[in-house]
Amino acid sequence: MDRDTLLENMKTAVIEGNKQQAEELARKAVEQKEDLLDMIENGFVPGIQKVGDMWEKGDYFLPELIASAEAMKAAMNILQPEMEKIGVKARSTGRVVIGTVEGDIHDIGKSLVSSLLSANGFDVIDLGADVKLTLFIEKAEEVKADLICLSSLLTTTMLGQKRLLNMLSEKNIRDKYKILVGGAPVTRQWSENIGADGYAENAMSAVVEAKKLVDRKG
Amino acid sequence: MGSIPFHRRIYEYPAGIRKNVFRQKKANMPRIKVISGFDIKIDRKKVLYRIGYKSKDLQKKTPLFESFEYADRRFPSLIYPAAVTSLLEAHETNGHPIFTDAKKVALCVCTIGPNLESAVETHVKNNELLYSLVLDGFGSEAVETLARQCAAKISKEAESLGYRSSKRFSPGYKKWPLEQQAFVFEKVPANRIGVHLTPRFMMIPRKSISFRINFYDS
Ligand code: B12
Secondary structure: OOHHHHHHHHHHHHHOOOHHHHHHHHHHHHHOOOOHHHHHHHHHHHHHHHHHHHHHHOOOOHHHHHHHHHHHHHHHHHHHHHHHHOOOOOOOOEEEEEEEEOOOOOOHHHHHHHHHHHHOOEEEEEOOOOEOHHHHHHHHHHHOOOEEEEEOOOHHHHHHHHHHHHHHHHOOOHHHOEEEEEOOOOOHHHHHHOOOOEEOOOHHHHHHHHHHHHHHHO | OOOOOHHHHHHOOOOOOOOOEEEEOOOOOOEEEEEEOOOOOOOHHHHHHHOOOOHHHOOOOOHHHHHHHHHHHHHHHOOOOEEEEEEEEHHHOOOOHHHOOOOEEEEEEEEOOOHHHHHHHHHHHOOOHHHHHHHHHHHHHHHHHHHHHHHHHHHHHHHHOOEEEOOOEOEOEOOOOHHHHHHHHHHOOHHHHOOEEOOOOOEEOOOEEEEEEEEEEO
């Protein structure tokens, strides 16, 4: 298969959420000794970008987004180890530490955000649910994160988001990270009140918002 | 069975086999019941609704449809529905306004056990996101259905005792703060069905619900 057909098919596989196809194409690219970074950036990534556009236009809903994210991840799982072998690293959109704030076990929403971020090229460290505030900070420091994403489904744990921001300020490291907050009871107003950097209502807008924040961080 | 803790024993039986009702009657003690053997049927429409869809959207041969088929097949073997109820006299409550005018109060903790959420986690790890989303939705719907069935049993009991029953109401909903879980767990021996409370009042397994129903004079 020539390069252009390969790239076109990769894009289509991600748009259609066809995991097997995405995996096969990734394997083919490896077999053909293609430039794998080229394959990612000009094949799979335009696919996931198109999916984002279709979602914004209202043509795609959550399940399609998820199927596409699965296809994207499946391809990356094949390409990444091959690239590591030759010392090439896929360009990361940004490094994210994400979790559901302590005292809260609602986490399927957070997992969706985390999956879509990673499908869109972010390096994601997902700490799970009921995560201690100090752990968010320790992890972010350890991996030199760009972004900390906090999910709260309970009004009680929304206060944890505020406390985390205070803790960062007390440690004089508030400026090192962009803070993105979300979860059903969280609103833009709340995020502004507590001095977070961004808020998103759902998983795909979380990706859009996260990209903006990382760009702004520079 | 000797040393196996009680809650483990319940989990070792497939749902539906143990239809036993355990009763404990002691003077001046709340009446406690452990109930298992529920028959949980999932309404696909409700699961669809949870992820932002309507039933007409569930077209055959789509990944979403396939995920529903999968979850339908899988969930019965992953859930072990069980409940504990505790019937309090008015003077045994903690005087919170949520109990005002009640002659008796039934407290209930119910769960579908830990297995479904482990399966969901495995899917997330294996990059099977749509499966994880839909199976999680089935789990949430299953425990909601379970809570509804428990509430119906309790209301029937209220009626048989000559009382009128209130709707079910859970700690964490507006007028009854989450901290009140401490009171519920003080009165309901939820460890009998393997449910524990974290120091920040979340229940483990996650797919658990707690609530109260007031009994009023009819
Ligand atoms: C499903 C559900 C459950 C399930 C499943 C929980 C689980 N972990 O598996 C069950 C039935 C078990 C449950 C139980 C309880 N629940 Co509940 N639950 C919900 C419900 C209905 C939906 C949550 C959900 O899964 N949504 C679907 C996902 C996909 O959406 P999402 O989480 O909102 O995430 C999206 C966005 O918010 C956003 N997002 C999420 N995180 C982040 C993070 C960032 C950084 C960004 C940018 C965006 C973002 O993107 C996501 C994807 O699009 C909500 C109501 C609601 N409207 O949210 C109540 C709700 C959260 N529960 C509530 C309560 C009180 C409880 C209980 C304490 C009740 C009780 N006493 O039994 C228990 C606690 C359980 C426990 N183990 O202790 C309350 C919380 C009240 C409050 N404001 O404090 C709510 C709001 C219900 C209500 N009407 O009051 N719950």
